[in-house]
Amino acid sequence: MPKDNPPPSPARRLFGTDGIRGTANQAPMDAGTALRLGQAAGRYFNRGAHRHRVVIGKDTRLSGYMLEPALTAGFIGAGMDVVLVGPLPTPAIALLTRSLRADLGVMISASHNPYEDNGIKLFGPDGLKLTDEQEAAIEALMAGDLAAAMVAPSRLGRASRLEDAPGRYIEAAKSSFPRGRTLEGLRIVVDCAHGAGYRVAPTVLWELGAEVVPVGVAPDGFNINKGVGSTAPGALATLVQERRADLGIALDGDADRVVLVDEGGQLVDGDQILALIARSWLAQDRLRGGAVVATVMSNMGLERFLAARGLGLLRTSVGDRYVGERMREAGCNLGGEQSGHMIMPDFGTTGDGLIAALQVLAVLVEEQRPASEVLRCFAPLPQRLVNVRFAGASPLNDPGVKAAIAAEEAALGTRGRVLIRASGTEPVIRVMAEAEDQALVESTVAKLADAIRAKARGA
Template identity: 85%
Template structure:
């Protein structure tokens, strides 16, 4: 039997421009109806948890989804602005059939997205998303229940408190953050209340930025994709470390006391070494994507650990972790999945793991957080419209030529983004000049073929 294809769902749910298909109220309504029909099985009272970030369009998509689920006979628990990992946690905690996060993560406010979690708190598989998409394309009248079986909506007022306690439980009870000055950048996003609260309750002196959302400023010059303001403030306030989350707080970038950026690869290396030393690391390996630096791979090999690579997307990282029996994985971009604490990437809990090492070693973040020297790596994004230029013969020949030049000294990775109309051109090697030449030449070739 042939699996249904996915057209709406990308590597991380459905994404698009707000108030335009597929990120419009009509599509959200049909998604609620279809997902409601898909999960409305068995005789128990069915429940779905819906959270969102701080985008203005969340006020449009949340009620549309709610209407679809209620019409399909599911009770809806609304929690308001909350981090994506909190929705995964609450889905399991409330014994819900489904969790929904309305967010476009690190994208600007004009975009939005919808991510779905199963009752286990895990993101749905490609096959499940394809089945829901097939239902959306068909006749949804079967999803509409009789008036007496309509679902109900309620708001969970203590949702932030539940997540705050869960995050604090991940930090060793014998330790405290007293004496540390921490700058936290919440990107005017979903963690704007919970992240500063967790750090303060654990004893840190907290300086917060990106905590005044207005519906339009999410990720605007702040957050994990724009850590410049954070770095400047860390230096100005002589802070010990800076923490930058993205719009839905499932990814993390750090800044040391000198203002130097610490990416997801370094964070993975730090946590892996710490957990291995404590006998907590499982599977003998760390899972990362094809984007992770070869320097991380060499560092882990020196620790006697493997690096298992997957396609880009923290959902694929999570799947490989479960298959391989690993409890640590993530992405260079800052998604860090720690299976002991969460089912998906959690920027705040990952930061707490780093802070625990910082406290125990008693050294500056610049020493603690730089575990390996990365190979020169460069990434260029090329925007396109229409068919992917990667199938072009000229592009393929140019890629093959540079792969032959690099040989075993480096690698090339060229792929289409799963969330935006972009071709991502990445190269890394020991020779920085060769890396630059490779990326610039290939990007120029792709641009020329797009314009042809």
């Protein structure tokens, strides 16, 4: 069974694969924990004689109004100045952290989760997500006596609001599009999931010349990701066909990932986007490292597509942070996830759904062909993913479940693969199988999901 996303070590009970996440107004997503996080992270990064600064952004969830001031109070008490930027995409926070020479960036978001949840992601001064070791150190400080983190009254930080933050990100996103090219003549439907990209994404596309049909741009604190966005692209697909649009773009709640819909309403996932960008950049001699980095979830069709062009596919555990780390190790400048996180260090330090979409649009403009032709780079192997929710201890530790997994792996042999992993953000076991035969895939997933469900029910 491929190894993926081991549970956080005892030293990291709060932090999962992408920061801290949970139900809003319940531990650990309550004001008290956010306050302590601000104090602990403030103490951890409050080093040196310079004036210390943290950038805080958020998506559109109601609970952001609770977590933002709690974090702000913690950082100010630890002697750090706070720059508030309001609702902006996660990649914008990473960008601003670097451009403002801040010590730390904070994004308050639970990504594609419903409004009831929220989360906190931390970025270092380089705009990269914190390492496991840094998160463990901050969590250890949170568990201890934080009195030492509190500075004297004369050294308290200040809070201010950066009014032109959206404009800075808009210009950065536009600069990723080829100079001298425009989107004139293209009709684009963009679904912002009532989330963090609801203002900036339509603006970028419009300023580049597209006719923009915006969807999911009326956040009310409760409707983020509700029937819209990258995890619910059905309505977008219908609208693309109704409006005879050239492309549909679906972002998630914090706009760090994207899926696309072609002019015929067909969904295009992250694997196809990676393949297209890799092909385009290879032709332009822009692709570095001789490989693309993706996770264990990416389809074997992508691997074969890249191999036919002399490129490797380097696989990592699920999580864009792990993709980014492997990219830096291998010297690659393209990586991502099937779910739509695309990391392109030529333009930013973390996943950026809008900039990834712009790379695809650049190819559409260059080749003057429909999206349905351009975005079908390879035929994916049949793949099936089922989520099994559980309570209590992980069913994956049960000997019977382990035996069932081993039996299905042996039955598949070289005809396919099985991937079983625990989610890093919720009590869910993800069961995936992939093979050239659809019926084999379906039966394999059904058997394994049934075995895990039986253990989860205590059978």
